Amino acid sequence: MSNPLTIQELITHLESQSITKVKVAVTDIDGILRGKLISWDKFKSIVKSGFGFCNVVFGWDSGDVAYDNVRYTGWHSGYPDAQACIDIATFRQIPWENNGAFFLADFTNEQGQSLDVCPRSLLKKIAAEAQAMGFYPSFSQEFEWFNYKKPSEIRDFQSLEPITQGMFGYSVLRASQEAAFYHDLFDQLTKFGVPIEGIHTETGPGVYEAAVLYSNILEAADRAVLFKSGVKEIAHRHGYLATFMAKVNENLPGCSGHVHQSLWTLDQSENLFYEAGSSNHISELMQHYMAGQLYCLPYILPMLAPTINSYKRLVEGAWAPTTLTWAVDNRTTALRALPGSPYSTRLETRVVGSDSNPYLALAACLASGLYGIKNKLKLAIPETIGNGYANKQHGVLPGNLHEATQAMKNSPIAKELFGEAFTEHFTASREWEWRAFSKVVTNWETQRYLEII
Template identity: 65%
Template sequence: MTTQELLAYVKQHPSGKVKLAVTDIDGVLRGKYLAAEKFVALVEGRLGFCDVTFGWDMGDVAYDNVKYTGWHTGYPDAPVKIDLDTFRKIPWENDIPFFLGDFVDEAGKAGYACPRQLLRKVLADAEQQGYQPYFSQEFEWFNFSETPDTAQQKNFSGLTPLTPGMFGYSILRSTLKNAYMSDLFDLLTRFGVPIEGLHTETGPGVYEAAIKYAPVLQAADQAVLFKTAVKEIAYKHGIMATFMAKISENLPGCSGHVHQSLWDKDAQHNLFYEAEDPHKMSGLMRSYIAGQLHCLPHILPMIAPTINSYKRLVEGAWAPTTLTWGIDNRTVALRALPCNAKATRLETRVVGSDTNPYLALAACLAAGLYGVKHELKLEKTATTGNGYKDLSNGILPGSLLEATQLMKNSAIAKALFGDRFVEHFTLTREWECRQYAKAVTDWELKRYFEII
C-alpha cells in the first residue's frame, strides 16, 4: 500500500480506531488504541508514550536502579515514531489497522533503550559492510485449558494442559484441538506473520511453529508479533499460551532458535554457501560462527534473559550447555546447516522462547559480524556426537546473575551495543535477580517447612 492508500484504509475502517504498540526491554508489547483521526494527525509527527515503558519490569514494578527514567525524572512522555512499513490488519479484531513504533529522542535520533532501535543499529552495521541479513525465529510453547482468572485461582499450579501426554509430531493431537491449531496457522499468516510449519512437540499441550525467513528487522517484527498474537488467539479459544523457557523440571524446555544467513547487498546470493567447500560452508560463515562462539559469554543475557532461562539450559534437555558448534547436531550451541545455495544457514540453539526477539536477533547478528570484521578463524573443531560432553571450549554461564555480571563488565558487549544500552539492560537484569533472590519458592517450602 502507498501512504495514501494506507491512510484511506484507516479513515474508512468502520471501527474508527487504530491499534499501536511498542516493545519494552522484556519483549512485551505495550500499546493503545487511537482514534483514526488522531492517528492520521500523528503520521508525519510523533506519538507521546510514557517512558515508564523502560522504567518498569514485566510485572509493572518500577525499577529503582536505572538512569533512563524513574521518580527522579518524573516519568515524562518519550517520542515514538510510527513505522508505517509495519502496517497490518488484525484478522481476529475485524481487520483493525495495526502499527509498531520506535522510540526516539527529542532530536529524532534512536532511543538508546529501545530494543527495535538497537536491532536497527546492528542492521546498519551489517549493511555498511555490504551484507543483507536474513533471519527467522522458531518457537515452542505450552498451551493450557485455562483463563487468566482460573490460572490465578490455582496459583499457577496444577493447570490443565491442552492435551495430555508426550506426543510430538502428533497427527492425532492436532486433530483433537484442530480449531485452535487451524486458527493459529491461518490467522497468523493473514496477520503478516507467515507460518511455514506448525506441529505438536513432545510434552503435554506443547506446540512448535516455524516462521518464514525474512530480512532481519522484519523477522524480528514477525517474531514479536507472533508471541502476542498466539496469546490473543488462544484467549479466543479459552486457552492460555506461555512462552516460559522451562515450565517444569520434568518436561523439556521451550526454545526460540534463531536461524540466520548473510546475503549480498542485492539479496541475490547466500554468502554462507560455498559450492567448492567439502561442507558447503564459506569462509564468511566460518568466521561468523567463530564470532558467535567468542561472543556468547558476553551477550548471553540478551538470548537467555530471565531467571527461568537457565532452568532450560541443562544437560540432556534439548538445550545447549557448552560453547560448541557442529554440523546438523542438536546437542551443540551453534548448529550449522550447510545444504544448498538458498537454505544454508546457522541455527543458534541457546535462544529460548522467553526472549525479546529484537534483542536476541541483534545479539546473534552482532556477534557473528564481530567474527567477520575481525576475520576470526573457526579454530574450534566441529563437535560430533554428544555436545554436552565436549568441554574443550568451555561452558555457558549457569545463571542470570553470572551472565549479567560478565556482560556488564564486557568491553565486547559495549563495543557491539553501546555503553548506555549495556548499562541500562544489565541493570534491568540485576533487578530481575534481586526480585528472585527475595522470593520464597514452593521448592523451599516443600524442602524446609516441616524438617527445619
C-alpha cells in the same frame, strides 16, 4: 511487512475501509507489547510527527514494578513521555479483531536519533551496520510453547491442565484433537502478516512448535514479537492460556526460540554462507560469523536467555545447549550449522529461549556474527562429533542470570557491540530481575525446610 504505501496512500486506503480507530504498540525491554487504541483523527495527526509515550515502559519490569537502579528514567526523572514514531511499513490488520488497523512504533531521543534503550531501535542500528558491510541479513525465529485450558481464575499455575496429554511430538492425532485452535493459529497469524512456515506438536503435554517464515532481520523480529502476542490472543479466544516460559516444569523439556540466519548480497541474489568448493559447503564468511558468535556468547547471553527461568532450560540432556560448541546438524551444540543448497545454507543458534525479546535476540546474533567477520576470527573450535554436552573443553555457558549478567556487564564486548548506554541499562534491568527473585521464598524452600530444618 515492507508496506510500499506512502502515508497519504495509507490514509486513503484505511478511510476507504471506514477505519475509526487504530491500535499502536511499542516493545519494552522484556519484549512485551505495550500499546493503546487511538481514534482515527488522532492517528492522522501523529502518523507523520510521532507521539508521546510514557517512558516508564523502559523503567519497569514485566510485572510493572519500577526499577530503582537505572539512569534512563525513574522517580528521579518523573517518567516523562518519550517520542515514539509509527513505522508505517509495519501496517497490519488484525483478523480476530474485525480487521482492525495495527502499527508498531519505536523511539527517538530529544535530538531525533534512535533511543539507546529501545530494543527495536537497537536492531535497526545493527541491521544498518550489516547493510553498510554489504550484507542482507535473512533471519527467522521458531518457537515452542505450552498451551493450557484456562480456568475462570488462576490460583495455582502448577495445577493448570494442558490442552492435550502425554509426550507426543509431531503428533497428527494430538493436533487433530484441537484442530480448531491448531488451524486458527496457522490461518489467523498468516492473515495478520506473520506467515507460518510450519506448525506441529512438540514433545510434552500441550506443546506446539511453529516456524515463522524468514525475511529481512527487522521484519523477522517484528513477526516474532507479533507471533508471541498473537498466539496468546488467539489462545484466549479459544479458552486457552499460551505461555512462552523457557521451562514450565523441571520434568519436561524447555521451550526454545531458535534463530535461523544467513547473510546474502544486498540484492539477495547470493547466499554468502554457501561455498560450493568448501568442506560441507560452509563459506569462510560463515566460519568467521560462527567464530564471532562463539567468542561473544558468554558476554551476550542475557539477550538470548533474559529471565531467571531461562537457565532452568539450559541444562544437560534437555534439548538445549550448555557448552561453547558447534557442529553440522547436531542438536546438542550451541550452534547448529545447516549447510545445504545455495538457497538453504544457514546457521541455527540454539541457545535462544522462547522467553527472549526477539529484537534483542536477533540483534545479539547478528552483532556477534559481524564481530567475527570484522575481526576475521578463525573458527578455532573444532566441530563437535557426538554429544555436545560432554564437550566442555572450550567452555560452558554461565549457569544463571546473575553470572550471565555480570559477564555481560563487565566485558567490553557488549559495549562495543551494542553501545555503553544500552548495555548499562539492560544489565541493570537483569540485575533487578535477579534481586526480585532472590528475596522470594519459593515452594521448593518451604517443601524442603519447613518441617525438617
